[in-house]
Amino acid sequence: MKIVEALAAIPLFQGMNSEQLQKLALIVADQRYSRGQAIFAEGDAGVGFYVVISGKVKIFKLSSEGKEQILHVFGSGxxxxxxxxxxGSCFPAHAMALETSRIFFFPRLKFTLLIQENPALAMNMMAALSMRLKKFASLIESLSLKEVPGRLAVHLLLLAEEQERDEVRLDLTKSHLASLLGTIPETLSRILTKMTKADMIATNGPSITLLNRDALEALASGEERL
Amino acid sequence: MKIVEALAAIPLFQGMNSEQLQKLALIVADQRYSRGQAIFAEGDAGVGFYVVISGKVKIFKLSSEGKEQILHVFGSGxxxxxxxxxxGSCFPAHAMALETSRIFFFPRLKFTLLIQENPALAMNMMAALSMRLKKFASLIESLSLKEVPGRLAVHLLLLAEEQERDEVRLDLTKSHLASLLGTIPETLSRILTKMTKADMIATNGPSITLLNRDALEALASGEERL
Structure with missing residues (x-):
């Protein structure tokens, strides 16, 4: 596949016009790695970023005893x-090709200059990233709306028991609580709003008043859905 | 809250240093909207983007009969x-404040100029977006690893029945299949790899050979997990 065609297929560069892709193609280093070949090591200067065109790459850490912990495996695109x-930081882990791989390398310096000359390119990349983020967020919402309300109800009932009152104070930040429940803050907020509309709770800053324990218990037990 | 402090709390601008935040603060329009006030209409030129600082905003479409369909509700950050x-496109929907809201407006032209002068700012925003995307992707993976392997097994077994053979051809792109199964292509790839390693299937381009129907049926019925 030609470089421009390969670039056009990368989600990060989605929506770029052919002129932008041509400019990007000029700074790409088209690299091949064989199975087991190192790409970079933890602590190396972050001189550029990579996109897998074909093949597979593992990102891993090594313990002090040399034991490998795989953080992620990246594939095509x-x-x-x-x-x-x-x-602008160093590589936080090691990278190695898991099989014969074609990888595009984008040198940081040339990439920064390119953005300086073509801010529209950065805007486009941010658009692609934003759109993916929204798609992911709505997928997380639809995946986590099934179980998260129940888990949140359990948490609220436990807090009420611990604090021995119906008006409980959240002991965690919303972002921390969201990740504890297996969701994102946006979805947590939406669940709290739904619970408020259903008159199960009333929120007041970091305080939540339990208005309908029966309904919360039904959610917590999985008998009812929000 | 001062503008720079409010900017620092926005995930999109995470990791920016105070100099970058100061520059950004210079182009922000600090706006207030009252409940029910329109922010923009579908088809208006996309002259800039917004971040909710406090309050809530609904994004909605209107049908030809004037019926409202809410696409999204955005809150703080x-x-x-x-x-x-x-x-660089027009606003694809209407936006209206759902309650008294403080909203930052970033004019597109000034923002583009700012990036041109400070490409590091764009790099930082892309870093923030990328990091969120990775976090979201791994959350989707952990949420969808529960049910998606079973749904994929059902799909493969149905294909084998329809095509009357053990070597089936996927009739959809991986990205289409992923969204049908309620996940993302990255997670679908990882599930296929896991199934291959467990000798349930063998993949060869767009063809998948079912090697162990019993194991796939156990996955499909929910008796077994991958």
């Missing part, structure tokens, strides 16, 4: 090391 | 219209 490189 | 604005 997926970028790696880009978060570290965009943020 | 969430950007809206940014995907359209980054991509």
């Amino acid at each position: 997926e970028p790696f090391a880009e978060a570290a490189v965009f943020a | 969430e950007p809206f219209a940014e995907a359209a604005v980054f991509a």
